[in-house]
Amino acid sequence: MSETLHDVPHLTVVDHPLVQHKLSLMRDKETSTGSFRRLLREISQLLAYEITRGMPMTLEQIETPLMEMDAPVLDGKKLALISILRAGNGLLDGVLELIPSARVGFVGLYRDEKTLEPVQYYFKVPEALEDRLVIAVDPMLATGNSSVAAIDLLKEAGATNIRFLCLLAAPEGIERMKKAHPDVPIVTAAVDSGLTDKGYIYPGLGDAGDRMFGTK
Numbered sequence: 378m379s380e381t382l383h384d385v386p387h388l389t390v391v392d393h394p395l396v397q398h399k400l401s402l403m404r405d406k407e408t409s410t411g412s413f414r415r416l417l418r419e420i421s422q423l424l425a426y427e428i429t430r431g432m433p434m435t436l437e438q439i440e441t442p443l444m445e446m447d448a449p450v451l452d453g454k455k456l457a458l459i460s461i462l463r464a465g466n467g468l469l470d471g472v473l474e475l476i477p478s479a480r481v482g483f484v485g486l487y488r489d490e491k492t493l494e495p496v497q498y499y500f501k502v503p504e505a506l507e508d509r510l511v512i513a514v515d516p517m518l519a520t521g522n523s524s525v526a527a528i529d530l531l532k533e534a535g536a537t538n539i540r541f542l543c544l545l546a547a548p549e550g551i552e553r554m555k556k557a558h559p560d561v562p563i564v565t566a567a568v569d570s571g572l573t574d575k576g577y578i579y580p581g582l583g584d585a586g587d588r589m590f591g592t593k
């Protein structure tokens with residue numbers, strides 16, 4: 378009852394009207410920090426629905442008030458959600474509400490503003506990654522440098538079944554991920570036009586971490 382890797386497309390854009398409406402509100406520069414955070418949490422749950430498609434299932438015998446039945450339930454080890462700090466936490470919170478039993482890990486990375494290369498400052502992930510579906514979350518896939526580095530680290534730690542969840546992607550980042558990690562399906566709410574010369578997604582929504590936490 379589970380999907381194989383080949384059934385999951387490399388890129389899925391969730392074009393559901395609710396996702397698109399909330400994303401437009403998030404893009405608006407007048408949207409407050411509080412609303413931005415709330416909208417991201419709401420969208421993350423809609424995206425989580427898509428990225429968890431095809432999770433392994435098994436049948437468990439239960440008794441309804443009327444009769445016994447073999448009911449489908451999730452199978453296998455608890456999945457691992459990996460937040461790419463800091464902006465990943467905005468997606469993590471919502472997904473965790475939907476999958477409260479998930480194990481959680483953190484990869485601390487920030488982008489050097491000049492080189493656009495990721496700088497690592499933290500790494501802590503659940504045990505037995507090799508036996509789990511691993512979902513890495515970060516709202517922004519721009520050059521792809523951060524997500525490629527985070528997934529390199531997850532693979533080094535043993536992960537073999539990884540998916541990547543983001544809110545906005547640039548074509549450049551998708552290409553980079555496809556080259557470096559063709560085995561990692563990506564789910565996003567939108568693919569924008571490109572990158573500015575400073576590496577920002579265009580038209581984008583600005584710096585997700587700053588907008589989420591009110592920093593600048």
Ligand SMILES: O=P(O)(O)OC[C@H]1O[C@H](OP(=O)(O)OP(=O)(O)O)[C@H](O)[C@@H]1O
Nearest residue numbers: 462463464487488519520521522523586
């Ligand atoms: O695809 P890339 O070009 O690597 O850019 C994307 C990265 O940039 C942002 O993080 P940032 O470095 O701003 O750190 P933050 O989450 O702490 O704000 C974002 O959350 C991604 O991690």
Ligand SMILES: O=c1cc[nH]c(=O)[nH]1
Nearest residue numbers: 519577578583584585
């Ligand atoms: O547009 C972008 C690109 C990278 N990181 C962000 O937060 N926003």
Ligand SMILES: [Mg+2]
Nearest residue numbers: 584585586587
């Ligand atoms: Mg940032």
